[in-house]
Amino acid sequence: MISRNQSHYIIMSAIYIELADFNFAKNELSRPSEEVIADLLPEGEEITPFIRDSVNLSLFHYGEIVEALSPYLINWKWERIPLLSQAILLMSYAHFYYVEKGKVDKKVIINTGVELAKKYVEEKQGKFINAILEKVIQ
Template identity: 30%
Template sequence: MNRHATRENALKILFQLDINDKHPEEAIEEQFESLEVDTYLKSLVEGVANYKNTIDEKIAEHMEKWSIDRIASVEKTILRIAVFEISYREDIPVNVAINEAVELANSYGDEKSGKFVNGVLSKIIA
């Protein structure tokens, strides 16, 4: 599985975790019952789940006139993945994390999601 597809799958799993009270490993297993789980997928899901509060604080610090609770779940999950990659994954270039997040936002969010995600992430890295 390529990294883009891995991020898409992480988005789906983390979105479910945001709604349901499950352990990350359980959510991964449910999503991929018959497939071998990619180590990067496991890293993303478990990393975002483990650092969720710290990641949310970082996002909230860089938002103007918004609270993290007002962000739609899709955009919030995409931001969490990108902030995790930027903050905790040295093997992912910052511009790659941002570009991937914007792509996911354009695919899974509404017409303004990509610009919103790009704006928040740009403030975080500034």
């Protein structure tokens, strides 16, 4: 069974891969999300609804999420934010507003994003992610 922490890592990674591989010319993903997720799972594990929903809703609502985050990106443009930081922001926003629909305390969502940032992005980016999530998740 996949732990919640493992699930968050898989979600972040799948979103990152989809962002990196996105075909802008055709406005489409290069591979279905299910394939990307399956490649990230430990052998013998199945895709959980939480993982599938988190990845799919992050990508489906991409435009809305970027629009919601943009006012808080002081002196930054979304396109200039490193893809892994984008993935953490997308995942956190989607988790709160679309997956859990406000049923999970915002502090838990923010903490999850910050913990991923501490492990996988530069310290400066981690602080940036924390500041953005504190403002946008209400």
